Amino acid sequence: xxxxxxxTALALLTAVTVTTGFALAFFYxxxxxxxxxxQKIFYVHVPMAIVxxxxxxxxxxxxxxxxxxxxxxxxxxxxxxxxxALILGxxxxxxxxxxxxxxxxxxxxxxxxxxxxxLIVFLLYACYQPLRFSIEDRDRQARxxxxxxxxxxxxxxxxxxxxxLAQAYVHPRVFAxxxxxxxxxxxxxxxxxxxxxxxxYVTLWRYEIASKQTSFRLRALKRKLGGDDAVGDRGRSAAPxxxx
Amino acid sequence: xxxxxxxxxxxxxxxxLRAPQVVPAMAIFAVMTLVVFHFALQRxxxxxxxxxxxxxxxxxxxxxxxxxxxxVADREEGGLDAVLLAPVDRTALLVAKxxxxxxxxxxxxxxxxxxxxxxxxxxxxxxxxxxxLVLLLALADAGIAVVGTLVGAIxxxxxxxxxxxxxxxxxxxxxxxxxxxxxxxxxxxxxxAGELPVRWLAVLGLYDLIFGLVAYALFDFLVED
Numbered sequence: 001x002x003x004x005x006x007x008t009a010l011a012l013l014t015a016v017t018v019t020t021g022f023a024l025a026f027f028y029x030x031x032x033x034x035x036x037x038x039q040k041i042f043y044v045h046v047p048m049a050i051v052x053x054x055x056x057x058x059x060x061x062x063x064x065x066x067x068x069x070x071x072x073x074x075x076x077x078x079x080x081x082x083x084x085a086l087i088l089g090x091x092x093x094x095x096x097x098x099x100x101x102x103x104x105x106x107x108x109x110x111x112x113x114x115x116x117x118x119l120i121v122f123l124l125y126a127c128y129q130p131l132r133f134s135i136e137d138r139d140r141q142a143r144x145x146x147x148x149x150x151x152x153x154x155x156x157x158x159x160x161x162x163x164x165l166a167q168a169y170v171h172p173r174v175f176a177x178x179x180x181x182x183x184x185x186x187x188x189x190x191x192x193x194x195x196x197x198x199x200x201y202v203t204l205w206r207y208e209i210a211s212k213q214t215s216f217r218l219r220a221l222k223r224k225l226g227g228d229d230a231v232g233d234r235g236r237s238a239a240p241x242x243x244x
Numbered sequence: 245x246x247x248x249x250x251x252x253x254x255x256x257x258x259x260x261l262r263a264p265q266v267v268p269a270m271a272i273f274a275v276m277t278l279v280v281f282h283f284a285l286q287r288x289x290x291x292x293x294x295x296x297x298x299x300x301x302x303x304x305x306x307x308x309x310x311x312x313x314x315x316v317a318d319r320e321e322g323g324l325d326a327v328l329l330a331p332v333d334r335t336a337l338l339v340a341k342x343x344x345x346x347x348x349x350x351x352x353x354x355x356x357x358x359x360x361x362x363x364x365x366x367x368x369x370x371x372x373x374x375x376x377l378v379l380l381l382a383l384a385d386a387g388i389a390v391v392g393t394l395v396g397a398i399x400x401x402x403x404x405x406x407x408x409x410x411x412x413x414x415x416x417x418x419x420x421x422x423x424x425x426x427x428x429x430x431x432x433x434x435x436x437a438g439e440l441p442v443r444w445l446a447v448l449g450l451y452d453l454i455f456g457l458v459a460y461a462l463f464d465f466l467v468e469d
Contacts, residue, residue, distance in 0.1 A: 067465055124415035127408070134402035144398055147462045148412070151394060154458050155416055162419035162447055166426060 007206055014199040021193035029189040038102040043190060045095040047197035048088050049118060053156060055085030055201055056125060060153020063146035075142040075240040078149050080208045082128055084201060089122045117163040124152050132238035142240055216242045245339075248332035252340030257347060259317065266313045267348050271355040274306040278363050289366030293425070295432035299360055300425045303349075303381075304417060306356070307388050310348045312409040314341055314396035324467060338393060338463040345396075346389040353381055365432060373437030380427050380440060383448040387420045390455045397466040423448040 025043035032039035059081035066074035096115050101107050110116060131148055135141040182190060219231050260267060281298050282288070290298055318324045327337050357377070361369050369377065392413060399408045423444045430438030 067462075120415055120418050124412075127411045127415075130411065131398070131402065131408060134404050134408060136403065140401060143465050143468065144401065147394075147465050148398065150462060151416070151455075151458055154454060158419055158451060158454055162422045162451075165443065165447060166422045 007203070007210060010199070010203050010206065014196065014203045017192065017199050018196035021189065021196040024189035024192050029186045030183065035103050038099070041095055041099045041102075043193040045092065045099055046190070047194040048095065049092045049114070050194060051197045051201045052085045052088035052092055053118075053121070054198075055081050055088065056121065056156055057153050059085065060149045063149035063153070066142065066146045067150070072142060072240055072242050075146060076209060076212060076242065077205075078146060079132075079240050080205055080212070082125060082149060084204050084208070086122070086125055086128070088201065089118070089125070092118060093122060113164045113166070114160075117160045120159055120163070121152075121156055124155065128152075129238060138241065141238065145240075212239065213242065245333050245336050248330070248336035249340045249343070252327070252337060253343050255323075256340065256344035260344075260348070266310050267351050270306045270309050270348065270352045273309055274302050274352060274356045275359050275363075277302045277305060278359060282364065287364075290364050291366060291432055291434045293429050295360075295365055296425045296428035298364060299356075299428060300421055302356060302360070303353070303384070303424075304388070304414070304421060306352055307349060307392060308410050308413060310345055310352070311392035311396045311413060312399065312406045314345055314393065315400035316405070319400045328467060334464050334467050335460060337467060338459060341396070342389045342393045342459075345392050346385050349385040349388060350382075353385075357381075367434060367436075369431070370437045373431045376437070376440050377428065377431055380424065380431075380445070380448075383445060383452065384420050384424045386452045387448060387455060388417060390452065390459050391416050391420075394455075394459045394463065394466075397463065401466075419451050420448065423451065 021043065025040055029043075031037065059078045062074050062078035062081055066072075066078055096118070097107050100109050100112065100115070108115075128145065128148060132141055132145050135144055222231050278298070281290075281302070285294070285298075287294070315324070318327075324337075327334070395409055395413045395416065398412065399405050402408050427441055427444035427448070430441065
């Protein structure tokens with residue numbers, strides 16, 4: 001059984017797209033009139049935020065599948081999706097903070113609704129791992145984690161709506177949706193960066209799943225050869241296991 | 245299902261009536277929090293946004309106590325197993341628990357709101373504003389009750405029960421906090437109580453509806469085996 005088929009091709013495609021995206025962002029897209037060079041962080045921050053949010057919702061969809069079928073592999077997919085989105089989330093908060101400092105002079109601004117909503121969503125998902133850790137029974141752990149992933153997935157859009165409404169004044173945005181928004185060259189660079197980030201997420205997602213599947217398979221084989229003593233304790237991990 | 249909900253709800257209320265435990269704790273905690281606010285904010289009275297914030301935070305934190313106790317008795321005394329053995333829909337348990345938590349929150353507010361008005365609010369609440377506040381609190385309570393039931397059911401099966409409740413519930417309840425704080429502000433204005441902003445009532449209603457549906461869809465998976 002071979003895990004991670006076509007992963008190499010996907011990884012190469014990702015590397016090319018991300019490099020192209022950043023090259024376009026730096027050399028092709030025009031310099032922003034207001035913010036100057038600092039605006040380039042937009043090509044990292046915004047794609048990362050969009051991909052992280054989609055990753056959270058994607059984890060919720062995988063969790064729906066898990067509850068419907070009861071198969072552990074869907075739980076694994078949901079777990080990895082949320083896990084990676086959380087890592088991207090740290091990046092989003094850091095880059096967002098740097099951008100806020102550069103353009104508004106403060107590390108954190110409460111009147112930027114998207115950033116605030118993202119912080120709330122991030123804090124909610126930060127409880128995903130502690131929740132898994134605190135339930136010992138594997139079946140129950142998987143089921144409860146899925147319930148959490150779905151509830152949180154439904155929470156994401158609602159939270160954005162509520163926080164957005166709560167802001168009386170919204171900062172002028174680079175990405176104005178109503179008036180056509182970005183100049184075409186910026187839009188192209190942004191789109192390539194977005195696709196690159198999405199590909200990066202998918203690659204990492206498939207890579208981690210393949211890695212986990214391989215190590216489960218390895219343990220199963222070791223157990224077959226040497227009995228239960230041959231495989232050590234799984235250690236402190238709350239990741240879903242495919243072998244019971 | 246109605247009969248099952250009725251029986252389960254009556255059981256919860258009767259337990260609380262015979263040996264009051266959760267509601268008194270919530271009420272004392274809430275009044276204590278008001279005292280803490282007095283000293284921490286260093287104010288003799290609050291109004292407007294600050295008043296709405298104080299009420300909102302106090303209600304939310306007191307609710308956490310109720311949420312973390314909601315399923316504990318059933319889990320320890322085998323009530324959950326009994327419900328699973330009985331030929332009733334598991335949704336009945338969700339509805340009964342949410343209604344019980346709603347009742348506890350309503351009882352809490354019977355103590356909290358007068359205490360808040362007497363201790364901290366200035367100018368005092370007008371009679372007309374009270375009805376609007378009740379409507380607003382009912383909408384907020386419904387959201388807290390639904391999400392609290394869901395979180396309570398999750399947390400009761402975890403090792404660190406009481407630890408996870410605020411961690412999970414506070415971020416999930418943030419839209420309620422935003423809605424409640426925004427909508428309550430006009431009621432506490434020094435110039436006299438204003439109208440309730442419809443927009444925020446709509447947000448609270450939408451929240452209640454969506455999480456009601458989510459809880460309805462998912463609760464069955466929390467009480468299996």
